Amino acid sequence: xxxxxxxxxxxxxxxxxxxxxxxxxxxxxxxxxxxxxxxxxxxxxxxxxxxxxxxxxxxxxxxxxxxxxxxxxxxxxxxxxxxxxxxxxxxxxxxxxxxxxxxxxxxxxxxxxxxxxxxxxxxxxxxxxxxxxxxxxxxxxxxxxxxxxxxxxxxxxxxxxxxxxxxxxxxxxxxxxxxxxxxxxxxxxxxxxxxxxxxxxxxxxxxxxxxxxxxxxxxxxxxxxxxxxxxxxxxxxxxxxxxxxxxxxxxxxxxxxxxxxxxxxxxxxxxxxxxxxxxxxxxxxxxxxxxxxxxxxxxxxxxxxxxxxxxxxxxxxxxxxxxxxxxxxxxxxxxxxxxxxxxxxxxxxxxxxxxxxxxxxxxxxxxxxxxxxxxxxxxxxxxxxxxxxxxxxxxxxxxxxxxxxxxxxxxxxxxxxxxxxxxxxxxxxxxxxxxxxxxxxxxxxxxxxxxxxxxxxxxxxxxxxxxxxxxxxxxxxxxxxxxxxxxxxxxxxxxxxxxxxxxxxxxxxxxxxxxxxxxxxxxxxxxxxxxxxxxxxxxxxxxxxxxxxxxxxxxxxxxxxxxxxxxxxxxxxxxxxxxxxxxx
Amino acid sequence: xxxxxxxxxxxxxxxxxxxxxxxxxxxxxxxxxxxxxxxxxxxxxxxxxxxxxxxxxxxxxxxxxxxxxxxxxxxxxxxxxxxxxxxxxxxxxxxxxxxxxxxxxxxxxxxxxxxxxxxxxxxxxxxxxxxxxxxxxxxxxxxxxxxxxxxxxxxxxxxxxxxxxxxxxxxxxxxxxxxxxxxxxx
Ligand SMILES: Cc1ncc(C[n+]2csc(CCOP(=O)(O)OP(=O)(O)O)c2C)c(N)n1
Numbered sequence: 001x002x003x004x005x006x007x008x009x010x011x012x013x014x015x016x017x018x019x020x021x022x023x024x025x026x027x028x029x030x031x032x033x034x035x036x037x038x039x040x041x042x043x044x045x046x047x048x049x050x051x052x053x054x055x056x057x058x059x060x061x062x063x064x065x066x067x068x069x070x071x072x073x074x075x076x077x078x079x080x081x082x083x084x085x086x087x088x089x090x091x092x093x094x095x096x097x098x099x100x101x102x103x104x105x106x107x108x109x110x111x112x113x114x115x116x117x118x119x120x121x122x123x124x125x126x127x128x129x130x131x132x133x134x135x136x137x138x139x140x141x142x143x144x145x146x147x148x149x150x151x152x153x154x155x156x157x158x159x160x161x162x163x164x165x166x167x168x169x170x171x172x173x174x175x176x177x178x179x180x181x182x183x184x185x186x187x188x189x190x191x192x193x194x195x196x197x198x199x200x201x202x203x204x205x206x207x208x209x210x211x212x213x214x215x216x217x218x219x220x221x222x223x224x225x226x227x228x229x230x231x232x233x234x235x236x237x238x239x240x241x242x243x244x245x246x247x248x249x250x251x252x253x254x255x256x257x258x259x260x261x262x263x264x265x266x267x268x269x270x271x272x273x274x275x276x277x278x279x280x281x282x283x284x285x286x287x288x289x290x291x292x293x294x295x296x297x298x299x300x301x302x303x304x305x306x307x308x309x310x311x312x313x314x315x316x317x318x319x320x321x322x323x324x325x326x327x328x329x330x331x332x333x334x335x336x337x338x339x340x341x342x343x344x345x346x347x348x349x350x351x352x353x354x355x356x357x358x359x360x361x362x363x364x365x366x367x368x369x370x371x372x373x374x375x376x377x378x379x380x381x382x383x384x385x386x387x388x389x390x391x392x393x394x395x396x397x398x399x400x401x402x403x404x405x406x407x408x409x410x411x412x413x414x415x416x417x418x419x420x421x422x423x424x425x426x427x428x429x430x431x432x433x434x435x436x437x438x439x440x441x442x443x444x445x446x447x448x449x450x451x452x453x454x455x456x457x458x459x460x461x462x463x464x465x466x467x468x469x470x471x472x473x474x475x476x477x478x479x480x481x482x483x484x485x486x487x488x489x490x491x492x493x494x495x496x497x498x499x500x501x502x503x504x505x506x507x508x509x510x511x512x513x514x515x516x517x518x519x520x521x522x523x524x525x526x527x528x529x530x531x532x533x534x535x536x537x538x539x540x541x542x543x544x545x546x547x548x549x550x551x552x553x554x555x556x557x558x559x560x561x562x563x564x565x566x567x568x569x570x571x572x573x574x575x576x577x578x579x580x581x582x583x584x
Numbered sequence: 585x586x587x588x589x590x591x592x593x594x595x596x597x598x599x600x601x602x603x604x605x606x607x608x609x610x611x612x613x614x615x616x617x618x619x620x621x622x623x624x625x626x627x628x629x630x631x632x633x634x635x636x637x638x639x640x641x642x643x644x645x646x647x648x649x650x651x652x653x654x655x656x657x658x659x660x661x662x663x664x665x666x667x668x669x670x671x672x673x674x675x676x677x678x679x680x681x682x683x684x685x686x687x688x689x690x691x692x693x694x695x696x697x698x699x700x701x702x703x704x705x706x707x708x709x710x711x712x713x714x715x716x717x718x719x720x721x722x723x724x725x726x727x728x729x730x731x732x733x734x735x736x737x738x739x740x741x742x743x744x745x746x747x748x749x750x751x752x753x754x755x756x757x758x759x760x761x762x763x764x765x766x767x768x769x770x
Contacts, residue, residue, distance in 0.1 A: 120624060121624075121627070124624065124627060124628060124631055125631055125635050128679065129678075129679040129680075132623070132624075149679055153677075154677075182620075182679070183620075183682060184679045186677075307677060308673045308676065308677065309670065309673035309674045309676075309677050311673070312666065312669060312670075313670055313673075316666075
């Protein structure tokens with residue numbers, strides 16, 4: 001049955017039929033009809049953010065912590081351009097997100113009308129796909145197709161631009177089941193022969209390693225369970241990228257910790273020395289590989305990925321398998337079991353012994369202090385005090401983000417929300433709000449740096465308005481710490497513009513927003529202060545005054561190989577050569 | 585802690601050197617891409633090439649199936665084998681793309697381009713231009729007492745050769761369509 005309704009009502013009906021319960025948005029002239037339709041219903045909750053970038057990161061936090069797509073509604077012109085960073089972030093990290101933008105009336109497009117921007121043109125390279133809808137009859141179908149594209153294959157952000165006259169006009173509503181979803185149908189089943197070829201390699205491997213990424217989490221909880229079964233039954237060690245943390249539990253026996261530029265010694269050396277690398281839903285990012293021509297020189301490599309363009313993009317692999325991680329792991333387990341569950345158990349035991357030697361180096365050890373709070377210590381205490389709670393962590397971008405990845409443990413997928421590919425300062429606070437909206441009774445903590453946190457600090461207002469009791473745990477070094485670290489290592493300690501002078505008083509700031517502020521500067525007070533934060537029923541800004549010039553180790557300098565890791569201060573002199581210095 | 589000590593200038597390699605594993609030599613490939621005939625599709629394809637730093641030697645596009653609302657884009661591009669593979673994969677994952685064919689590797693194909701040449705000249709040069717056009721089987725589509733417009737269809741090489749011949753004979757303007765290509769046989 002095709003019903004006639006206004007374009008604005010079609011938008012709301014389509015969202016309901018797609019199972020949307022929450023929209024993050026900000027109104028304006030070009031979306032007034034849709035806001036009017038939202039006002040007249042109670043099924044969809046609209047969260048009023050304070051800046052459209054905040055809406056996009058909140059939607060990312062919502063999406064990443066639920067496995068459902070995040071939905072954003074903003075106005076034309078500046079509303080749309082403010083959403084660009086969040087869409088780019090979601091594209092880089094493969095987060096499903098639907099952005100609905102208002103547009104000037106279709107008959108005024110191209111006339112430089114008030115708040116007109118070429119939204120579809122501007123967002124073409126930062127969305128998986130986008131549409132300008134010029135006909136109300138096509139609106140419902142386009143929104144359903146947008147959900148299909150955002151959530152199938154490699155997930156990503158999509159945008160539907162809706163001129164104001166299209167929102168006012170009547171058109172026919174089409175339900176999701178009847179909509180034409182176009183011809184976009186990515187392959188989810190992996191090729192049997194390729195999977196069998198991988199089983200062959202697994203049976204012969206003496207030094208195997210699983211290298212997993214965000215794709216495992218995108219594939220759903222089932223994929224993480226299959227991964228755990230596979231690791232347990234093969235006894236292969238496993239590491240993960242920043243984006244994949246939680247798909248295998250940090251407490252698991254085979255866990256090596258995160259790999260890459262600030263990964264653990266054991267994870268990076270296992271990657272360097274392995275004879276079989278099984279890449280599962282990761283993409284050989286430059287933060288992971290370091291120097292390409294020295295990357296894991298002795299290994300055969302298999303790569304499971306739903307996006308064919310990820311295969312052989314950076315690193316040539318011997319066994320490419322294109323498909324959804326869950327589907328492929330299921331078939332992989334089946335085939336491996338049917339052939340008698342063979343591994344070279346004795347050799348793998350030796351491999352574990354080698355890994356244990358690396359682990360004994362204790363690469364995350366740091367020099368603690370009883371006078372000043374070390375950031376690593378702060379996170380260790382936070383971990384000890386909250387790890388058994390129903391906890392979600394978001395982060396900003398910088399040293400604190402890497403320390404969080406190193407010192408916090410994730411037992412489950414969807415518990416860790418961070419900006420990986422784009423490295424967007426200002427991501428964490430709005431992402432924590434979006435996460436908290438999706439999980440109102442859970443503990444949601446944003447691990448932040450002082451500089452990043454300020455970038456979207458207006459979202460404290462959103463947290464207070466919607467009673468989202470997010471905890472902002474700011475590791476305050478009064479520096480743009482990560483950049484300062486690079487200046488120390490690469491630019492002769494010339495700290496050009498990496499000091500945050502005139503920082504606000506975070507405690508007063510919290511109070512000004514209507515939240516609670518806590519400051520802590522003495523390691524002896526830290527546990528009590530953390531518990532005060534956790535137990536407070538409302539948003540908290542925790543101003544944790546830390547050592548100002550602490551560096552984040554281990555570190556693989558740009559342009560270096562996995563076995564050329566800096567372990568601590570002693571290693572840093574002339575660590576990065578000129579050719580490395582041009583890299584980011 | 586036994587991390588390796590590094591000396592200044594130890595490495596001349598960039599972390600971004602995509603060490604080509606198949607071969608470093610650049611090749612020219614002709615790709616046929618079937619797409620939805622929708623607004624912005626060409627901008628998407630061109631944006632992909634410029635955004636990722638791929639080359640476009642020539643690009644033609646036109647609707648080829650009105651009922652099915654499909655256009656065919658023919659792209660001639662150059663790159664190392666691994667770059668060509670990336671280009672195809674990146675095109676193939678775009679939402680409005682149905683099919684990507686690499687005509688250069690998928691068996692024999694024919695390539696044609698149409699060009700118009702305006703040649704100014706009098707006397708012996710004018711006669712020579714007309715004679716050369718006949719040899720190339722170019723058509724005269726416009727003529728005045730002092731100029732011809734020739735139309736020539738052929739491979740890009742043939743069109744290049746004709747342009748070379750016409751240059752000393754008063755060639756003033758060239759308009760080329762770019763390559764259209766199709767696989768031979770069934
Ligand atoms: C939007 C944006 N601008 C600039 C950068 C570059 N950048 C990366 S980390 C960093 C410093 C972050 O400082 P802070 O948030 O205080 O965290 P810290 O490193 O001190 O823990 C900067 C400026 C970025 N990642 N994002």
